[in-house]
Amino acid sequence: MSQPETKNIDTQELSNELSTMIDFMRWGASQFVKAELSYSHGMSSPLDESVYLVLRSLQLPVDTPDVYWTSKLTNIEKQTVLKTLFTRINKRIPAAYIMQEGWFAGLQFYIDERVLVPRSPIAELVETQFTPWVNPDEVEAVLDLCTGSGCIGIACAYAFPMAKVDLADISQDALDVAAINVDKHDAHKQVSIIKSDLFKGLSGKQYDIIVSNPPYVDAEDIAGMSDEFQHEPELGLSSGDDGLECTRKILSDAATYLADDGILVLEVGNSQYALAEEYPDLLFEWVDFERGGDGVFVISKEQLVKKLS
Numbered sequence: 001m002s003q004p005e006t007k008n009i010d011t012q013e014l015s016n017e018l019s020t021m022i023d024f025m026r027w028g029a030s031q032f033v034k035a036e037l038s039y040s041h042g043m044s045s046p047l048d049e050s051v052y053l054v055l056r057s058l059q060l061p062v063d064t065p066d067v068y069w070t071s072k073l074t075n076i077e078k079q080t081v082l083k084t085l086f087t088r089i090n091k092r093i094p095a096a097y098i099m100q101e102g103w104f105a106g107l108q109f110y111i112d113e114r115v116l117v118p119r120s121p122i123a124e125l126v127e128t129q130f131t132p133w134v135n136p137d138e139v140e141a142v143l144d145l146c147t148g149s150g151c152i153g154i155a156c157a158y159a160f161p162m163a164k165v166d167l168a169d170i171s172q173d174a175l176d177v178a179a180i181n182v183d184k185h186d187a188h189k190q191v192s193i194i195k196s197d198l199f200k201g202l203s204g205k206q207y208d209i210i211v212s213n214p215p216y217v218d219a220e221d222i223a224g225m226s227d228e229f230q231h232e233p234e235l236g237l238s239s240g241d242d243g244l245e246c247t248r249k250i251l252s253d254a255a256t257y258l259a260d261d262g263i264l265v266l267e268v269g270n271s272q273y274a275l276a277e278e279y280p281d282l283l284f285e286w287v288d289f290e291r292g293g294d295g296v297f298v299i300s301k302e303q304l305v306k307k308l309s
Contacts, residue, residue: 015078021058022069024078025051028085038226041094041117042102049095050085056099057084092227104151107158110180114173115149116236120213120267121293126155130209133263133285133298138208139163143257145198145212145250146170148236150178150191152211157190166205168196171233198246199253210254211265214246243271244278251279251308258301269295281307 018024028050043049055064057080058073073081087098094117096102102111104118105126111117129136139160144153147167157165165187167178175193182191194201215236247268254264268275272295276284282304284297 011079011082014082015075018078019072020070021054021073024073024081024085025054025069028054028088031085031089035089037088037092038228040119040226041096041228042119043095049088053084053088053095053098054081056101057081093231094228097231102149102151105155105158107151107155107185109149109151109154110177110184111149112177113231114171114233115177116213116232118149118151120152121287121289121291121296122152122211122213122265122267123155124289124291124293125211125265125287125296126152126159129159130211130263130265130298133265133300134208134261136160138261141205141207141209141259142166143168143202143205143207143210145210146214146236146246147178148174148213150181150193152213153178154181154185154187154191156209156211157185157187161190163190163208165191166194166202166207167191168194168198168202170195170197171236173233174236198249199257202257206257206259206262208259208262209265210258210262212250213267214250242274243268244275247271247275251282251304255301255304255308258304260301262301264299264301264304265296266299267296271295272297279307283307 018027029047032046096111096117097113100112102109102118105123140163142156142163142165144167147153147169150167153165153167169175178193196202284299287296
């Protein structure tokens, strides 16, 4: 892996050569290419990531019109931007962790290295209120299992303003971050946080929707992940040799916690093929996403009871 010699760069000389926001955006993108960074945490290209980091380093919104990109930076602003870009290059830290923010379903969330960076295609399902699988007006209870930052569950609270939403996770670190986001979105009256090893802490509860982005990465893929992934908690990624350890447990117990017309929405990523092979009798409905992404299925309680009993 090539590495730009950023440690040998004279930052003062560089600051003199670069003047506008767009200068720093272009320079950052070219350095990201040289560094062969990985873009698996929300950004699609070196330029997208550089633009984002420059804007957010300057405390500007991500939708700042490009007419402002030709604005000249002060010396202090230049040093702030360069520090951010160097951190991304030299430490391989995902942009979301550097800026401590992530986006899901159009909503902003606090993010740090205690939780995964939000990037699930499930956002598209939340935005459409999981139709046609449920009647949105009849959804009263939602569970975000393995919630991490809480982004899926909190987005569900916006999608179903009359429903109660539970955020459950085994990691206290993750729940601490989820609590920050419940505060951020002023969702205390609607959203509850529960420490639970999958369903073990949810006795007696039932939900119209159980949605989960659990750990699903197999051992081989864990070993081959880029440096950026090393900043994420392995507890949120790794799920045994074949990536299905957590999914099996969820499938085994989910029906008990679903209302009669309830659905389970589960992301399994590239473990979907191994899952379909292991459970040939289960009618997984794999979701086609308009904005890209795969490895997410929807299944009804009725199907789970019929095929697993």
